[in-house]
Amino acid sequence: ILIAIYIALPWIPINGSPALFFDVEQRRFHVFGLTLVPQDLWVMFFGVTGLGFTLFFVTALLGRLWCGWACPYTVFLDHVFRRIERWTEGDAVARRRLDGAPWSAAKIARRGTKHLLYAICSTLIAHVFLSYFVSIPRLYDHMHEGPLAHATSFGIVAFLTLTLWFCFGWFREQFCVIMCPYGRLQSALTDDDTVNVGYDEKRGEPRGAKGKAAGDCIDCRRCVSVCPTGIDIRNGLQMECIGCAACIDACDDIMTKIGRPKGLVRYDSLNGLIGKKRRFIRPRVIAYTLLGALGLIAFTIAGWRQARPFTADFTRMRGQPFYTDATAVRNHYQVRFYNKRNQPARFTLHLSSAPEGYTLSGADTPIEVPPRGEITRPAIVVAPTAAYHGATDLGIEIHAEPGGVVLRHEMRFLGPEPSNSQP
Structure with a gap:
């Protein structure tokens, strides 16, 4: 499967x-x-974190x-x-x-x-x-x-x-x-209550051939011969053990043949092997559970919010923050449109919140973006000198079709001190 x-x-x-x-x-x-898209990769941080702590949880609980x-x-x-x-x-x-x-x-x-x-x-x-x-x-x-x-x-x-x-x-x-x-x-994720493949030393020692006054282990070394990493599980938990249970199957087969109970080598914790009570709920398990759940929940919420079929980035162009002349103050921006769908999309921009007289040019006409494509366009916001009264915040709406999706951005319009912008 x-x-x-x-x-x-x-x-x-x-x-x-x-x-x-x-x-x-x-x-x-x-x-x-x-x-x-690359701008959404911060969402993956929560997913990877959630999966990582989920693996930590499984390791702390089941090795x-x-x-x-x-x-x-x-x-x-x-x-x-x-x-x-x-x-x-x-x-x-x-x-x-x-x-x-x-x-x-x-x-x-x-x-x-x-x-x-x-x-x-x-x-x-x-x-x-x-x-x-x-x-x-x-x-x-x-x-x-x-x-x-x-x-x-x-x-x-x-x-x-x-x-x-x-x-x-x-x-x-x-x-x-x-x-x-x-x-x-x-070794940093497990403790004495973690379930791993282990050898019951109390029951198996001292080792000896069948019929002698000894423990259940007859020292046949079948557990060693079948181990893919070549370790002897009777020497205790080792880094090389991958928990495949090949030694468990081999030992159980031998125990069945000699008429002794199975489980000399079994899945158990170190505390369980020495007869102590095994705890499943303990601080590290709770911590890994909470952190893993937090990461996966954050990934789900962030992913759902970012799962829009269209996205757009509005950034200021490199160079001067603004340009001025006798008639206007201009800010140059760059808009990058992303179409995540398998069909063409059309984007339209307009100023949704701006002082009277401010206009948008360059990206104000509909922009076609191919399926699963991206396009970058310049956008210029122009403020007539008479309407400019200092730096201000602008609201920009991007309408994407089909679907009527509305993307909203806020940008800062920069310029000189009002007294210096007058003719």
Whole structure:
């Protein structure tokens, strides 16, 4: 299901745009029906903050649940590449036997088939990743027009393909241990009540073979052999543990075979493993919950307010703040219109609040903006010398069609001291 979600997000249309799409070239960011332009990126701060503290909350409560069960890297590694490996080379015992066998036609065929499938899957995943930044129709065109016509896209896909092939084919969980900072961050987010994969030392020690007067652990080392990062969970919680539960399944299988209760290795907190009461509600969990909820609520409210199909920025032009002559005082502005819709839009400006005699020129006629486009136009506010009585605030309304959307801006009209502006 997670693989389907990761692949399908750029294909699912919401309000005429992909569910999740970062159009870097056009400077448009589409997030589940919300279209953001660069001026709206402050909204993303709240979304990223909310998601970040939500991850902190999950980590404080359930440890590295994200790493073991939802991280795209782990999902593709376990459910795509490991399955290919098992299909082409067999289980762990068969793979070890194949590793020790001399090179033969059968071994070359198995290894060649595995890496061919690895290369195909890596290429597909690279294209899926690129589809988050290049629209599906354009990506399709890039694929059919050849690499020289779109060298940048081809280079990105080639680099990602080789990187994924290397990581999934050889580097694997070492990426999580060496390169991903989340494992190191975990130590600052968890405490003795956080649920992690743990070994029940009270029940398992002392270790010994079955039939001897010892604990339940028979020291078969199955938990070590199945661990993708090669750690011994019996040595306690370690940074390398990604919470995949492979050691739990292996240990439970052994316990079933020797007629002992399951759960020698299980999901539990450090307090739970030593027999203490486990607390789910505690200060850090409450803090992460409140901060995460605050960020997501702020993102929802800010996103809803910024989800207008049209936006416009009104800024003062560089250079002199105002120009004067014997007849008038002039302020030069720059207006940038953004059309977030898939159809043309028309913008009209006028002064909604200004002293008598003030006029707007340059952008007072209707301005056509193409679908999902932007246009910049100059605008000049002119104040006749007789009507000018000093700096003042102006109200500007921008009417956008279709839809009758009204955008309002306030600008400061600057000029000389009134006594100096008279002829």
